[in-house]
Amino acid sequence: MNRFDWLSEYLARLEDEHVVVPSGNTQSLAPAHLLIIDPEDWAKVAVVAKQMGLRWAAIWGDEQDHDIVLTVVLVYQGDYIALRTAMTGDHPVIASHTPVYAAADRMERHLADMLGVQFDGHPDPRRWTRHRAWEADEYPLRAHFPAAGQGNGLTPADSDYPFPPIQGSGVYEIPVGPVHAGIIEPGHFRFQAAGEPILRLEERLGYVHKGIEKRAIGRDAEGLARLAARISGDSTVAHSWAACQALERACHVKIPAKASLIRGLLCERERVANHLGDIGAICNDVGFAFAQMQCQALREQWLRHSLTLTGHRLMMDVVLPGGVRVDIDQAGRELLRAEHVWLREQIGPLFDILNDHPSLEDRLLSSGYLSPASAAELGVSGYVGKASGQAVDLRKDSPYAPYSRLSFSVALSEAGDVAARMAIRQQEIYSSLELMNEMLDILENTAESEPTQVKLAPILGAEGLGLIDGWRGEIISHVRLDDKGRIAHFFARDPSWFSWPALERIVLGNIVPDFPVCNKSVNASYSGQDL
Amino acid sequence: MLRILKRIYHSGLLTENEPDYLQDPEVQALGSELKTVVDAHFNGSLAIRAVDAGSCNACELEIHAINGPHYDIERFGVHFVASPRHADVLLVTGPVSRHMETAVRRTWRAMAAPRFVIACGDCACNGGEFGSSYASCGAVENVIPVDLQIAGCPPSPVQLMRGILALMQKAKKI
Known part of the structure; x- marks a missing residue:
């Protein structure tokens, strides 16, 4: 089947529902196809998409000349379509996609808080991103809302958030956070339990909301890359890449093959570093400190090599608009090849121990189960999705340079438990090592003189879409430029938007003391979700 | 079990001696003083409570690293605790988001x-x-009094350890 062959059927089915798509194009958000939808038809396009099995991936909104423009991204077989509609900004009301797609829940609530869009039929009218830093009738992403804020008094705690009550004999609540006991990000978890098993978990996030979308407005390309690098520090390469890819597509710039190879190498290095850290931390959360120490030691060596190669242990600000800041020369390539051999030698016997250790099996197998049906419903990608039968991997489904010329297999399992999420991470480390070696082979035959960065000339008013497979999964970035070539709109959809709701289902029926290991096996980003 | 013991034996002791990672002579001096100061002023143990007030989580990754086998800050008597009630030092990362402003004040109190x-x-x-915005209070000192700043984005494990040592020097004078 060719790319977008299915689209004609989608459009035909829409026509059966009397939905006319007045216009659209394949250029402005390439590789996605953009379809303009009448606001009246907003619910129907989702219903038909759901019937055809499209995955709901993102929504963002933007104020343009007093109009509110909404864009939803849907995916089918690795092909992306963007549905767009516009309404007058005075009192924007539109049908909610949440009754059809559970995945839309929090992102629609985010837009309601940030842009004042009322989503009709949304099953949960409570605020999400807004706590008490601004009032309910103020919307930070509106053009007239000052970025500096209005009145800078003390922001009180969001103590009256209406958590649904629970009643019953022996039923109790455990409120946790925002300040957690470990060295982790802040967020609130409200557990409702009877005895040890968890009956219900509700997450309350938004604590690290620092206005990234508003902060991006008016920046130049370099400024946006710096901000994107700090959306979620553990995904700094992937988010920088997604933002830069969006910028480069907006500006119709093709980066040198060498630059995309280096980006690929860095992105796989980031995947390996994080997976190593997570595997150790998962084992540590069930009291197996040996694995934690071993994995931390490997991770530390890995980060030191990143420092040697890029000048930064986490490789921050190395991916820049138009390319990359560093070249990887002969010495660097040799260092990497030796390092890949070394890591393979190290993890083989270590993973053998982890995968054949009864006390670990006892805690990890069957804990924190996410069914393939739930994973599909919530649109989860990355290792959480792959452990629950969702073979979503942009490197394969919607390949971009350098992955379009590389071959590898996507790790997949239906088991859905903590052990499966750890196993996927192990397999992904092996597959990243192979991918990186392939990239080094190609890099070997690339001229030393080839540049690593090209200049970006902004195209006024243009927009672009970034689609990158980060270590957590699919990242979608959208950039629109204003009439001076500065950033007019930026939205980055971290995979955590979907893995957080998955965690609420994962913990059901598990005992409260197993929450840390369930949480670690998901390891969603607070900062990436809160923006 | 034998495999685990074998692996531990072959991994050996990874914790690095001071001269390896604290090459700066000034910091070396601080390093050797650290334990003395911790012993004298904090009765042998310095308890740190880490609070993320809005960071991108990069700082957290590096704070984790100083507890790892290569740096092992605990050998100097410095350890991380789960409650501010047990803490001598509050280590705050991130700009303080407005949504965390009250939580940070309460933790400090x-x-x-x-x-x-x-x-x-x-x-x-x-x-x-x-920076400072409708969503961010900016620097930590805009919210609670700060005794020491550790620059870096994120600070490396060595910079973090230097910072904690420098705070000890300052605390000694109090």
């Missing part, structure tokens, strides 16, 4: 005197890339 605050990372020192 929950600490017993004498208490110290370290602003960890560029965002905590000056707001960094996020």
Whole structure:
């Protein structure tokens, strides 16, 4: 089947529902196809998409000349379509996609808080991103809302958030956070339990909301890359890449093959570093400190090599608009090849121990189960999705340079438990090592003189879409430029938007003391979700 | 079990001696003084409570690293605790998001005197890339008093350890 062959059927089915798509194009958000939808038809396009099995991936909104423009991204077989509609900004009301797609829940609530869009039929009218830093009738992403804020008094705690009550004999609540006991990000978890098993978990996030979308407005390309690098520090390469890819597509710039190879190498290095850290931390959360120490030691060596190669242990600000800041020369390539051999030698016997250790099996197998049906419903990608039968991997489904010329297999399992999420991470480390070696082979035959960065000339008013497979999964970035070539709109959809709701289902029926290991096996980003 | 013991034996001791990672002679001097100061002024153990007030989580990754086998800050008597009630030092990362403003104040108030605050990372020192806005209070010192700043985005494990040592020097004079 060719790319977008299915689209004609989608459009035909829409026509059966009397939905006319007045216009659209394949250029402005390439590789996605953009379809303009009448606001009246907003619910129907989702219903038909759901019937055809499209995955709901993102929504963002933007104020343009007093109009509110909404864009939803849907995916089918690795092909992306963007549905767009516009309404007058005075009192924007539109049908909610949440009754059809559970995945839309929090992102629609985010837009309601940030842009004042009322989503009709949304099953949960409570605020999400807004706590008490601004009032309910103020919307930070509106053009007239000052970025500096209005009145800078003390922001009180969001103590009256209406958590649904629970009643019953022996039923109790455990409120946790925002300040957690470990060295982790802040967020609130409200557990409702009877005895040890968890009956219900509700997450309350938004604590690290620092206005990234508003902060991006008016920046130049370099400024946006710096901000994107700090959306979620553990995904700094992937988010920088997604933002830069969006910028480069907006500006119709093709980066040198060498630059995309280096980006690929860095992105796989980031995947390996994080997976190593997570595997150790998962084992540590069930009291197996040996694995934690071993994995931390490997991770530390890995980060030191990143420092040697890029000048930064986490490789921050190395991916820049138009390319990359560093070249990887002969010495660097040799260092990497030796390092890949070394890591393979190290993890083989270590993973053998982890995968054949009864006390670990006892805690990890069957804990924190996410069914393939739930994973599909919530649109989860990355290792959480792959452990629950969702073979979503942009490197394969919607390949971009350098992955379009590389071959590898996507790790997949239906088991859905903590052990499966750890196993996927192990397999992904092996597959990243192979991918990186392939990239080094190609890099070997690339001229030393080839540049690593090209200049970006902004195209006024243009927009672009970034689609990158980060270590957590699919990242979608959208950039629109204003009439001076500065950033007019930026939205980055971290995979955590979907893995957080998955965690609420994962913990059901598990005992409260197993929450840390369930949480670690998901390891969603607070900062990436809160923006 | 034998495999685990074999692996531990072959991994050996990874914790590095001071001269390996603290090459700066000034820091070396601080390093050797650290334990003395911790012993004398904190009865042998310095307890740190880390609070993320809005960071991008990069600082957290590096704070984790100083507890790892290569740096092992615990050997100097410095350890991380789960409650501000047990803490001598509050290590704050990130710009303070407005949504965390009250939580950070309350955490600080929950600490017993004498208490110290370290602003960890560029965002905590000056707001960094996020600055002050409708959503961010900017630097930690805009919210609670700060005794020491550790610059870096994120600070490396060595910079973090230097910072904690420097705070000890300061605390000694109090």
